[in-house]
Amino acid sequence: MPTEQQERKTRYPGGADQEQVSANPDIIEKGKKLKEDMDALMDEIDEVLEENAEEFVRNYVQQGGE
C-alpha cells in the first residue's frame, strides 16, 4: 500500500510547487488557517452525518427513473 508521502509524490509531479510552499511564510500562515477551518468543518460533518450509516445506505433503494 502506498504511504501518504508516496501518494502525494505521484499526485504532484516534480514537487516544485511544494518547495515553493515551504519557502513562503504567508502561505504557511494561510495553510494553518485553512487547517483550522477544515478541522472545524470536519467537526460539523461528524455532527450532521447520519448515524447508522450502514443501515441508512443499505435501505436507500430507488425505482429506476427517467
Place this chain on the structure above:
Amino acid sequence: MYRVMGIETEYGIAARGVAEDSFTHSLMILAAAKGHAAPSAIWDYAGENPSKDARGFQVEEETEVPGADDNRDINKLVRNGGRLYIDAGHPEYSTPECSNPLDLVTHEKAGELLLARCLQEVNEQGAGERSLVLYKNNSDGKGNSYGCHENYQTLREVPFEHLAEVLAAFLVTRQVLCGAGKVGAENGSSRTTYQISQRADFFENYMGLYTMKKRPIINTRDEPHADPERYRRLHVIVGDANMSEVSTFLKTGATALVVEMAEQGLLDDCPRLADPVGAMKAISRDLECRALLPLADGEEETAIGIQQRYLDHAWAYGQSQGVDQITKSALERWQQTLDQLASNPDQLADEVDWLIKKSLIEQAMERWGCQWDDPRVAMIDLQYHDLRPEKGLYHTLARQGFVKRMTDQERIEHALEHAPENTRAYFRSECIKRYPESVYGASWTSILFSQGDQAVAKVPLIDPQRGTAALVGELLERSQTAEELLANLRA
C-alpha cells in the same frame, strides 16, 4: 450567447418512520408546492411524443395520459414558468427555458430550493413521525439510476447523424469537468473505490431512443417542443445532477458552445472515439485524468486532450465572432479547469463536484482512519446531495464558504417567482401570476385558458425565442384579465 436551454432534474426520495411508497411521498412533495404554482392547472400532453426517433422513425408505444384530477396531482405549473412533476415515482423539476448557462444555473438552483422548501413543509406536517429526504444525485448505489437531462435547441437543418458524430467524444469526456463523483461501481461495471461520474456505469449503447433501459450516450428522442421544421431539441442524458453551481455552469456553457460550433460546421475534424461506451467508464475510473483513450483514426488521446481540442475550436470561434461576458467566462473557466486537472486536480476541490466530494471523503478517511469501504464513506457520498440545509454536506460546505459559487440566494429566490425575460417562459410565467384562476393548463408549446362555459382557449407558444418581455410586455400590461388578453390577441 443566446441558446435556448433547460435542465430536468429527477430527485431521489427516501422516508423514515412510515411504510408508504415513493409515489405517495412524491405526491406530498408536490402538494406542498401549492403556493409556488398555478392553483389548478393541468399539464397538456397533447403535443408530446417521446417515442419519435431523430433517425426518422416512430416507435409505437402506449403512452398513458392521466385524467384531469390525477393530472393536477402529478403536475405543478410553477410560477416561474417551470414544471414540477412526478416521473417514475420521483419528484422531477424542469427549469423554464433559459437563454444562457448563467441563467440556467440560477434556475436550476431555484428548482432545488423549491424542492427543499416542499420537503421542509412535508416534514413539519409529519411532526417527527414521517421524515422524508430528497437527494439530488443519480444513483442509489444498487444499480438504479435516475436522470438529470439537459436540453439545447438546435437547428433542424444540421443532420442528426452529423450532430451525434461530432458531439460524442465531447459528451463522453465532459465528465472530467462536471461529474458529481461516486463511491464504488454498479450495474455490472468493473470495481473501483471512487469514480468521477454518477452515471457512467449505466451507459450501454452509443445511440438510441430509450432513457430508462439500454441507456445511450446519444439520445435520439425527437421531440423539439418547437416548430419541427426548423428546430430540434438535443436531449443530453449523460450528465450528472450537480450540486456545484460552477459544475452546472461549465457543463451547460461548454456544451452550448460545442452545439453552436456543430451547427456552424466547425467541428468536422474533431476527435472520434474508437469505443465511446468503454471510454465513458474508463474515464470515470481515471481519477488522475491521464488514461489514453483509443481514437477511431488509430491515435490515442487523454480526456483532457480531447476536451482541449474542442476548446481550441471554441477559442478560435470566439475570436472570430467576438464574445459576450458569459461566453468569455465559460471559455476561461473551461480552460482553467482543464489546466488544473492536468497539473493538480486537487486545486479544484472547491468548485468541481467530483473533486469537492473526493476531498471531503479523503479528509474524513484520514480523520477516522478508515478506507473507502467504510459505510460512513458511502454515507458522505449520499449525504453530499441531501437537500435539507442542516443535513446536506454540499450545503454545509457552501454555508461555510468552502465552495465557489456562480449565483446567490437573492437571485435564486427571484428565479423561483420569475422566468428569464428573453424566452417564451416569460409569457407562461406572467400568465400564471397575472391570471392564476384562468390558466387551465400548459404544455411547453402552449397555454390553455378557461373561458367559463365556452371551450378552453389555446394560445400557442411554438417559438421558444418569442413570448419575451420585449415582445409581450406591453400586451400583458394592457390586459387586466385573461378575457382581455385573449381579446387583444385576437384583435
